[in-house]
Amino acid sequence: MDYNKLTKKQSGIVFLIVYVFSMVIALLVVSFGKNNNLNPIATMLIADIIMTFIVFLVGSVLKNASLYDPYWSVIPPFILFVWIVFYFKTINFATILLLVSILFWATRLTVNWWKNWKGFEFQDWRYDSLKERNERIYPITNLFGIHLIPTLVVYIQMINVYRTLEIASVNLIFIIGFIIAIIAPVLQYVSDKQMDVFRLENKGNNRTINVGIWRFSRHPNYFGEILFWLGLYIMYFSNIMRIDINIIYPIFMILLFLCISIPMMENKLKNRPGYIEYQSEVSVLIPLPRKPQK
Numbered sequence: 001m002d003y004n005k006l007t008k009k010q011s012g013i014v015f016l017i018v019y020v021f022s023m024v025i026a027l028l029v030v031s032f033g034k035n036n037n038l039n040p041i042a043t044m045l046i047a048d049i050i051m052t053f054i055v056f057l058v059g060s061v062l063k064n065a066s067l068y069d070p071y072w073s074v075i076p077p078f079i080l081f082v083w084i085v086f087y088f089k090t091i092n093f094a095t096i097l098l099l100v101s102i103l104f105w106a107t108r109l110t111v112n113w114w115k116n117w118k119g120f121e122f123q124d125w126r127y128d129s130l131k132e133r134n135e136r137i138y139p140i141t142n143l144f145g146i147h148l149i150p151t152l153v154v155y156i157q158m159i160n161v162y163r164t165l166e167i168a169s170v171n172l173i174f175i176i177g178f179i180i181a182i183i184a185p186v187l188q189y190v191s192d193k194q195m196d197v198f199r200l201e202n203k204g205n206n207r208t209i210n211v212g213i214w215r216f217s218r219h220p221n222y223f224g225e226i227l228f229w230l231g232l233y234i235m236y237f238s239n240i241m242r243i244d245i246n247i248i249y250p251i252f253m254i255l256l257f258l259c260i261s262i263p264m265m266e267n268k269l270k271n272r273p274g275y276i277e278y279q280s281e282v283s284v285l286i287p288l289p290r291k292p293q294k
Contacts, residue, residue, distance in 0.1 A: 004121040011119045018058050018067065022051040023078055030082055040087050041162055044079055045155060051075065052151040056143055064120050065127045065146050072154060073109035077102050079158050083165060094168030098161060098235065101181035105228050108185040112192055126264055153256050156249040157229050160236040163246065167239045177234030184228035187213070191220035208274040216287035218278070219265065222257045223285050229253045258285075 006014065026047035033043030052071070059067035080102055084095065091099075127146055131138045168174075194212035213220040233250045237243075262284065269275050281291045 004119070006120055008117065008119050011117070012114070014062075014120075015067065015070065018055060019070075019074060022054040025054065026051050026078075027082065030086055034086050040083065041159055044082065044158075048075065048079065048151055048155050049148070052147050056147045060139070060142070062120060064123050065142050066117075066120075066123045068147055068150075069117075069124060070110055070113050072150060073106045073113065075151075076154060076158055076161075077106045079155075080161060083162055088165055092168060094170050094174065094235075095165060097170065097174070097178045098164060098168070098232075101178055101228075101231065101235075102161070104182060105185045108189055112189075125268070129264065129268075150256070153252050157232060157253060160233050160246050160249055164232075164236045164239065168235075169239060171238055173238035173241075174235050177231045177236075177238060179231075180234060181228050181231030184224045184231060186224075187227065188221050188224035191224065195221075206272055208269070208272050208278045210274075210278060210282075213287060214282075216283060216290065218282050218284050219257075219262055220287060222261060223287065226250075226254055226257060226285075 026044075029047040029050060030043055032038075033040070033046075052068075055068050055071060056065075059065050077099075080099065084091065084099075088095070127142070130141050130145065134141070191213045194214060195209060198209045198211060198214075217223055229250050233247070236246065266279070266284075270279075277293075281293060
């Protein structure tokens with residue numbers, strides 16, 4: 001069967017089948033862990049890796065690593081729901097705020113992915129770039145670089161969510177974290193909308209965006225993503241009020257964007273007309289006042 005010829009709706013059904021199957025397997029793993037008194041965080045980590053491996057295997061069969069693309073936003077709320085149902089059972093106000101923030105973020109990101117998804121003839125340009133660099137080791141790059149590393153970086157953020165569930169109570173700092181976690185996807189939505197309008201108005205013209213939030217940050221959507229996970233960490237921090245080892249987790253998320261995602265995007269855009277000048281004037285991540293022209 002030529003999966004590249006599937007319609008968008010048919011492709012969506014394939015996604016649904018693969019993800020539901022992987023979640024069912026994950027539920028079996030968590031159920032086994034619960035029944036045998038295994039550590040909940042370690043048990044869910046194993047389940048998360050198994051789900052990732054299933055998506056990787058099916059994506060390899062389809063010859064399209066973009067089967068993994070919605071994993072980033074679909075799996076965190078699933079993990080949260082599983083933890084609540086299997087290990088906590090009761091829901092307080094803090095838990096509700098956690099659910100709202102993660103569901104709000106996940107819904108926006110997943111809807112945005114679906115809007116831009118073109119079907120299995122499309123694969124993320126970053127994956128194509130990695131394959132072109134060294135096709136011989138691409139299966140290893142695909143498994144670890146495209147699938148497992150992002151899964152692990154997101155999962156360690158969820159450890160802070162689990163710890164928050166254990167001790168969650170609402171205070172002023174918790175509310176600040178919640179507000180940040182809500183503002184973050186709003187920022188992403190606005191920046192994505194501005195990009196969509198810019199592309200529509202400049203169709204066929206390879207110009208550099210320099211409007212709206214993009215006048216003050218070259219990657220406001222990435223900034224919003226980092227901001228979301230920082231918001232969740234602040235919710236965790238609000239109940240311990242000290243810096244502990246868990247601060248490392250959002251730092252890893254920041255490094256993922258600063259050391260991998262942003263450099264790859266910048267390398268792609270560097271030959272676009274006006275981009276070098278844009279780089280010299282506009283902050284790479286945090287929206288800041290523009291630097292004066294030289």
